[in-house]
Amino acid sequence: MLTVLPSGSDRRSVLFGSDLRILRFEMCADSFAARAQRAFRSQKQLPIMPMDNSCHSRLAQLAKEMARSLVCGAETIHFEFLAETLVHSVLTASGHRKKPDSVWGLQPRALTRVVDYVYAHLDRRIRLDELAAEAGLAPSPFIRALRSSTGRTPGQLVRDIRMDRAKSMLRDDQHSVSQIFVALGYATHSQFSAAFRKAVAVTPSDYRKRYRT
Numbered sequence: 001m002l003t004v005l006p007s008g009s010d011r012r013s014v015l016f017g018s019d020l021r022i023l024r025f026e027m028c029a030d031s032f033a034a035r036a037q038r039a040f041r042s043q044k045q046l047p048i049m050p051m052d053n054s055c056h057s058r059l060a061q062l063a064k065e066m067a068r069s070l071v072c073g074a075e076t077i078h079f080e081f082l083a084e085t086l087v088h089s090v091l092t093a094s095g096h097r098k099k100p101d102s103v104w105g106l107q108p109r110a111l112t113r114v115v116d117y118v119y120a121h122l123d124r125r126i127r128l129d130e131l132a133a134e135a136g137l138a139p140s141p142f143i144r145a146l147r148s149s150t151g152r153t154p155g156q157l158v159r160d161i162r163m164d165r166a167k168s169m170l171r172d173d174q175h176s177v178s179q180i181f182v183a184l185g186y187a188t189h190s191q192f193s194a195a196f197r198k199a200v201a202v203t204p205s206d207y208r209k210r211y212r213t
Contacts, residue, residue: 025066027083035087048094059089062108081111081150088149105149110135114146118161123185128154163199166192170208177204 033045066082085108106114113134118126131154132142146154162184169180181192196204 025063025086027087032087035084036091048090059086059093062086062089065108065112081115082108084151085111085149106135106145110137111146111149114157115161118158119165122162122165123183125185126158131157159195159199163196166196166204167200167207170204171211173208173212177208180204 062082062085066079066086085105088105105111114131117131117134121130128139128143131146132139135142135145137145143154146152146157150157152160166180166184169175169183170177175183177192178189181189184192186192186195193203196202196207200207202210
C-alpha cells in the first residue's frame with residue numbers, strides 16, 4: 001500500500017494488520033517545489049493530490065527502491081536521484097503533464113542500475129554506451145532521459161558520483177589520498193586534486209582535515 005499526503009493535508013491514513021512494516025518519507029515543501037520546477041520546467045506551483053491505497057505501480061516500485069537504498073546504505077547521491085524521480089512520479093500521478101518538448105525520465109529500476117554500475121566501475125573510464133546499455137536505451141535517448149531524471153549529463157553523473165565516493169573515503173580515514181585517486185580512476189594526484197577542488201571548493205587534504213578536528 002502506498003499513501004501520498006501533500007504538505008498541510010489534514011487527511012490521515014488508517015492501517016490494519018498485525019504484521020505491518022511502515023516506511024515514511026518526508027520532503028519539505030520548498031525542496032519538493034524546487035524539484036518540481038526542474039522536472040516540469042515550470043515556475044508555477046504544482047499541487048499534488050492525496051492518494052490513499054495507491055495502485056500506481058511506478059510509485060510503489062520507486063518506494064521499494066528508496067527503501068532498498070536505505071537498507072543497503074546507499075550513498076547520498078543515489079538517494080537524491082531517486083528523490084528527483086519520486087517528485088516527477090507523484091506529479092504525473094496527480095495529473096500534471098510535461099510540456100510537449102519535454103522528455104520523460106528513466107524508470108526507477110533503470111536509474112538504479114545505471115548508478116550501481118557507475119559505483120562498481122569507478123576505477124576506470126566509463127563509456128556512454130555502457131551506461132546506456134544498463135538503462136536499456138540507445139545513447140541519445142539515454143542522455144535525454146538521464147537529464148530529465150537527474151538534471152545531469154552522463155559525464156556529470158559520473159563526476160558527481162566520483163566526488164561523492166571521494167568524500168566518503170576521505171572521511172573514513174582508512175585510505176591515503178594516493179589510494180583514493182587510483183580507486184576512483186584518476187591518472188595522477190594532481191588530476192584528482194584539481195577535480196575535487198573544482199567540485200567541493202577545497203583540496204582533498206583540507207577536506208580530510210575538517211573531519212579530523
